[in-house]
Amino acid sequence: MKQLSDSFQMGPVTVKNRIAVPAMVCFDWTDDSGRVTDRHLAHYRALAQGGAGVIFSEAVCITKRGRLHNTQLGLWEDEQIDGWKKLADACHEYGVPFLAQIHHAGINGMDDVADCPSDYTPAHAHHTPGKEMSLDRIVYIRNAFVKTALRCKAAGLDGVELHGCHGYLLSQFMSSRINHRTDEYGEDDTLFVKEILESIRIACGPDFCVGIRLAAFEPTMEDGFRHAKALAPYVDFLDISYGIDSDVSGCPADFPYRPSFYAAMKIKEMLPDMPIFCVDRITSGEMAKGALELTQIDGIDVGRGHLVNYNFASDALAGRDTGTCLHCKGGCSWGPTGNPDNPCPGKMRFLKRK
Numbered sequence: 001m002k003q004l005s006d007s008f009q010m011g012p013v014t015v016k017n018r019i020a021v022p023a024m025v026c027f028d029w030t031d032d033s034g035r036v037t038d039r040h041l042a043h044y045r046a047l048a049q050g051g052a053g054v055i056f057s058e059a060v061c062i063t064k065r066g067r068l069h070n071t072q073l074g075l076w077e078d079e080q081i082d083g084w085k086k087l088a089d090a091c092h093e094y095g096v097p098f099l100a101q102i103h104h105a106g107i108n109g110m111d112d113v114a115d116c117p118s119d120y121t122p123a124h125a126h127h128t129p130g131k132e133m134s135l136d137r138i139v140y141i142r143n144a145f146v147k148t149a150l151r152c153k154a155a156g157l158d159g160v161e162l163h164g165c166h167g168y169l170l171s172q173f174m175s176s177r178i179n180h181r182t183d184e185y186g187e188d189d190t191l192f193v194k195e196i197l198e199s200i201r202i203a204c205g206p207d208f209c210v211g212i213r214l215a216a217f218e219p220t221m222e223d224g225f226r227h228a229k230a231l232a233p234y235v236d237f238l239d240i241s242y243g244i245d246s247d248v249s250g251c252p253a254d255f256p257y258r259p260s261f262y263a264a265m266k267i268k269e270m271l272p273d274m275p276i277f278c279v280d281r282i283t284s285g286e287m288a289k290g291a292l293e294l295t296q297i298d299g300i301d302v303g304r305g306h307l308v309n310y311n312f313a314s315d316a317l318a319g320r321d322t323g324t325c326l327h328c329k330g331g332c333s334w335g336p337t338g339n340p341d342n343p344c345p346g347k348m349r350f351l352k353r354k
């Protein structure tokens with residue numbers, strides 16, 4: 001039976017235990033330069049000290065124009081590498097592998113007319129209009145992903161996770177709701193992602209871990225399964241989450257964890273040798289253990305639980321109370337607008353550490 005405390009192999013990387021810190025942007029912690037600050041360094045050091053098995057960095061942008069917001073961390077130029085070296089060193093001090101989540105926001109970004117698989121008129125208030133990427137632009141963005149991965153390698157990181165879900169550019173390519181191309185990037189909705197993964201592998205070599213955070217529902221679970229199977233030969237791990245307007249109806253109503261875990265369990269059955277992570281509302285050590293035992297996946301991502309308690313992983317592994325994220329609707333003190341009145345213990349912890 002799998003235990004939370006087991007270490008396991010993810011390509012060239014040994015993960016210390018089965019509790020992972022997933023990507024979480026620290027809004028407004030830097031400025032337009034997109035460079036790592038001392039606050040980031042303290043944050044990631046505390047997460048590493050807290051005992052997680054692996055840390056996925058917050059989404060880091062591959063081009064300045066592709067940013068989600070104007071204070072997002074970046075690795076679009078070599079001058080940004082130094083800060084990432086400090087983050088990697090801090091995680092490695094505690095023996096925790098550190099991978100960057102590399103990202104392009106597409107129509108969820110700041111560009112007036114965003115890179116998009118197809119011309120796009122916003123269907124959501126937070127979307128910008130999208131312009132169909134030319135074949136030259138596809139090559140340019142693919143190369144930008146590769147250059148960012150090379151900067152991660154230069155900074156001493158253990159690998160990268162492509163941000164392939166939550167409606168950002170790669171998610172848009174895999175979504176039939178956005179991708180209406182009639183060329184090969186429409187015929188095979190994973191082609192762009194496969195090309196990026198393959199190019200990173202060639203550029204960074206076999207000792208660099210490469211994976212993807214992938215929607216289990218893009219928009220349906222069948223699509224998610226198809227994408228997982230198509231991408232499996234190109235990755236060392238899959239990290240399962242949600243897509244654009246996910247249709248989770250394929251998940252049985254009485255499944256005891258969030259729909260992402262049902263889909264991740266099914267993907268693990270299809271791809272038994274693939275390390276699979278999954279996320280969504282795991283709020284205690286008992287829940288993490290229960291989800292692991294039921295699904296038999298490999299890694300349990302705990303996002304907001306780690307913001308509430310940097311020591312979530314070590315507390316959960318020792319059977320101690322981890323504290324619980326209250327899931328305050330729209331008021332998360334870590335969100336883009338923040339909420340100074342939020343009583344969240346994460347906020348209090350954060351204030352204490354300043």
Ligand SMILES: Cc1cc2nc3c(=O)[nH]c(=O)nc-3n(C[C@H](O)[C@H](O)[C@H](O)COP(=O)(O)O)c2cc1C
Pocket residue numbers: 022023024025026057058059101163166213241279280281282301302303304305332334335
């Ligand atoms: C403040 C904040 C920032 C986030 N930033 C990212 C991100 O950069 N990349 C990403 O893939 N998911 C991001 N997420 C989603 C989390 O990784 C995670 O999937 C989500 O919080 C659900 O997991 P949880 O219930 O354990 O918190 C963010 C979530 C929060 C709360």
